[in-house]
Amino acid sequence: MKLTRRQRYLRSKSFLYLAVVVTATFCVFPFYNAILTSLRSGQDLFLPNYLPTTFVWKNYINALMVNGIARSLLNSMIVATVTVGGCLLVSITASFALARIKFRGRQGLLFTILCVSMFPQVAVLSGMFELVRFLGLYDSLGSLILSYTTFSLPFTVWVLTTFMKSLPVELEEAAIVDGAGLWVIISKIFAPIMAPALVTTGLLAFVGSWNEFMFALTFTISGENRTVPVAIAMMQGSSQYELPWGNIMAGSVIVTLPIIILVLIFQKRIVSGMTAGAVKG
Amino acid sequence: MTTKILSLNTSLVRPQRNKRSLQQRRARAAWLLVFPALFLLAGVAGWPLLRTIFYSFTDAALDTPEVYNFVGFDNYLSFFDGEAYGVLGDPLWWKSVRNTLWFSSWSVSIELILGMLVALLMNQKFRGQGLLRAAVLVPWAIPTIVTAKMWGWMFHDQYGVVNDLLLRIGIIDGPLAWIASPTLSMWAVVFADVWKTIPFMALMLLAALQTVPADLYEAARVDGATAWQRFTRITLPLIMPAMIVALIFRTMDALRVFDLIYVLTSNSEATVSVSGYARDQMVAYQEMGSGSAASVLVFMMVAGIAASFLYAGSLYNKEKQV
Missing domain, CATH: 1.10.3720.10 (MetI-like)
Structure with missing residues (x-):
């Protein structure tokens, strides 16, 4: 039987929506499952259930206070903010030069920066360990700010450079004709126009620092200096064989929600920042 | 302020030469502008990478990195009694x-x-x-x-x-x-x-x-x-x-x-x-x-x-x- 045009249309539409629902469920389900688990306690934890059954908030209080998630949230906030702020500050001038000025060695510099942003963190681990100890930063947040610069800085320089390249050249020409020096051009013209790009780049770098694990695990020991990922990874129960899944999931939800909210608010910007380096470059 | 006016004047008189020097000035300034970022990168990425390579030829222990002997390529591969040691022998x-x-x-x-x-x-x-x-x-x-x-x-x-x-x-x-x-x-x-x-x-x-x-x-x-x-x-x-x-x-x-x-x-x-x-x-x-x-x-x-x-x-x- 041949389908009519309308039937064909309906069939393809329903297929489309089925695919949408499957994709969305696949992406959101693990987090949904974590929320469900975080609201259960005792025996309820061990019965797989796909709808909320109980609403126990005890896990959240445990995770925040007993497991020290509250403290590590603060730590992560400090480390990520200082790292990103510092990197952005240095990146503005660097990316201006790399994007707008033709000078010898520019391509080489850009290539080096790209390479540094992709190289494995473990390659600098022992050298960084020595540096951290030499500066007396071992087991302090300073060690993390220092080591996070390794991957944050090349990232911010690279993304800001691609954004800077996309600005029209007339902007600068007009300023040069008016007699503005380089510093005036950067601080009075480019910095304000770049504000949205700075926010985007900053957000992406912030997420990167927020998620970092290897340096945080290696350079801090004491509980009060842990960042969020280390605190979550270290959550343990009363015995080796019993993991407090309720608490772990509550902690996971607490540390993830701020990022998810940020990402959803700025989703358009984030997507443009994520793809900026790749599509144009 | 005066210097700016002066430079504007010369640019009116000799536009051709000034254009080139503007390019040159900008190229020189470029290095100044990338310097802070490069300096930081060299410090937090270049230097630790070099030190890692350096330490890979030593027998240093993590808690006392300042005490070490050079062991050549032993950390990579060495043979002892016909058995392979080092990372590549693991x-x-x-x-x-x-x-x-x-x-x-x-x-x-x-x-x-x-x-x-x-x-x-x-x-x-x-x-x-x-x-x-x-x-x-x-x-x-x-x-x-x-x-x-x-x-x-x-x-x-x-x-x-x-x-x-x-x-x-x-x-x-x-x-x-x-x-x-x-x-x-x-x-x-x-x-x-x-x-x-x-x-x-x-x-x-x-x-x-x-x-x-x-x-x-x-x-x-x-x-x-x-x-x-x-x-x-x-x-x-x-x-x-x-x-x-x-x-x-x-x-x-x-x-x-x-x-x-x-x-x-x-x-x-x-x-x-x-x-x-x-x-x-x-x-x-x-x-x-x-x-x-x-x-x-x-x-x-x-x-x-x-x-x-x-x-x-x-x-x-x-x-x-x-």
């Missing part, structure tokens, strides 16, 4: 190399296929597009450690939802030990990684898809091309450059995997990656020397793979021009 190192390559190739290729499907879906026009994009961004926003814990819980052999779902559908007869079994644990790691990084792949490919002009599809449709032909003849060639970039980014990222494996399968021998191996040597066994040697080998391995990608890319470009 079967676990080679196991971790195989693990890393296996993990990277499977997860990146699955991501590419699924990411492409999601990107094609997101490129359609339908109500609720914004909602789908928001949903797709969720895995990207979740920290890797949290991903590892969430999937660890879902893969739990007795209480996990993965086994529960598979049992309900009837694909398996009894619960599987996803985390403990040497063969399955690597797949568990791959699944978790694929889930976490599909958004990146999908959004990269979507951005590329959106640059394909719609009238190309229109013309192909008029000529009677099927959907598959439109995809392979129009879409794929046009998004190829962006796809290659996304692939390189993801491969580099997958090759240095550490945190997911460290938390999801506790760095078990069946899943340990090269980064995990190097860090274990250094921190767990306190052997800064052989840990550094392993780090240098990781670095060379990743750099080698990156270089061969770039070489293949340049060949591809050349071929296209001919």
